[in-house]
Amino acid sequence: MKKIKILTIIAIVALSYSCNNSALQGMLNESETGIIVSEEEKAKFQNQIETFNTFTKGFYNEDIDLLMGVMADSAKWSPPSYNGNKVLDVVDFRAAVTNYFDTFDKITFNEGEGLVGSDNAFWSGSLYSAGETNTDPSVMRVYGTWSMVHTKTSAPVYNKWYGVLTFNEDGKIAVFSDWMDVGGMETQIQNFVDVNSHVCDENCGKEGHVCPHHPEIN
Numbered sequence: 001m002k003k004i005k006i007l008t009i010i011a012i013v014a015l016s017y018s019c020n021n022s023a024l025q026g027m028l029n030e031s032e033t034g035i036i037v038s039e040e041e042k043a044k045f046q047n048q049i050e051t052f053n054t055f056t057k058g059f060y061n062e063d064i065d066l067l068m069g070v071m072a073d074s075a076k077w078s079p080p081s082y083n084g085n086k087v088l089d090v091v092d093f094r095a096a097v098t099n100y101f102d103t104f105d106k107i108t109f110n111e112g113e114g115l116v117g118s119d120n121a122f123w124s125g126s127l128y129s130a131g132e133t134n135t136d137p138s139v140m141r142v143y144g145t146w147s148m149v150h151t152k153t154s155a156p157v158y159n160k161w162y163g164v165l166t167f168n169e170d171g172k173i174a175v176f177s178d179w180m181d182v183g184g185m186e187t188q189i190q191n192f193v194d195v196n197s198h199v200c201d202e203n204c205g206k207e208g209h210v211c212p213h214h215p216e217i218n
Contacts, residue, residue: 035127037135045137048167049122052142055173056109062101068094071173078177080161093176104148104157113145114160139166146180155192157185 051070058067068090075090100107111121121144124137142163149156159180166175 035133035135037125041135041137044167044171045122045124045140047171048124048137048140048165051167051171051173052122052140052165059097059100059107059109062107064094064097064101067097071176072168072170075173076175080178080180081182100148103151105151107146107148109144109146109161111142111144115143139164150189150192153189153193153196155189157188159185 055067055070058064058070071090071093073090075093077088077090077093078085079088079092079096112119115121121142123141123143124139125135126133142161142165144161146159146161147157159182161178161180163176163178165173168174
């Protein structure tokens with residue numbers, strides 16, 4: 001009888017440990033807040049990153065069909081230049097992209113560049129927010145820089161950039177808002193032109209002569 005009691009106690013302890021261990025493993029698989037990100041949400045997030053990479057590849061290759069292929073037909077766009085908060089449609093966006101193709105070469109997105117303390121370019125979900133906490137990856141924030149070469153002057157142009165993209169059920173970009181210093185791009189081009197269009201006089205390069213446009217030979 002005593003032996004049976006001991007075996008019963010051991011079985012109860014083992015069962016209790018198994019349950020507690022399962023609970024512990026479950027806790028380890030969750031974040032500190034108890035929020036669980038499903039495999040489906042993770043896969044959707046990765047697909048959205050791939051879609052954005054196709055978007056940037058379209059820019060670099062100047063392939064309007066490839067680029068517009070990831071945009072929903074009813075896509076809405078809030079451009080980086082302030083326009084009174086007017087929301088533009090996919091036709092306006094296509095025209096803006098075509099203008100970039102006509103104006104610049106080697107349009108390249110450098111993901112995560114410009115961030116301090118992190119090199120993660122892509123973010124989704126909302127853990128800390130004034131809104132509702134959620135794990136839905138449909139709204140994705142993207143950080144990085146764009147670099148390009150001005151076609152007419154060969155001026156190199158760089159811009160820090162931030163975008164918020166909402167993806168629809170088909171995985172296409174349905175809403176797109178982005179921010180960057182468009183005026184700063186024009187300034188970079190003009191500075192490049194000013195420096196490289198300067199015609200030095202016969203004293204440039206001579207000892208004692210200071211040329212503001214060619215400090216490397218002063």
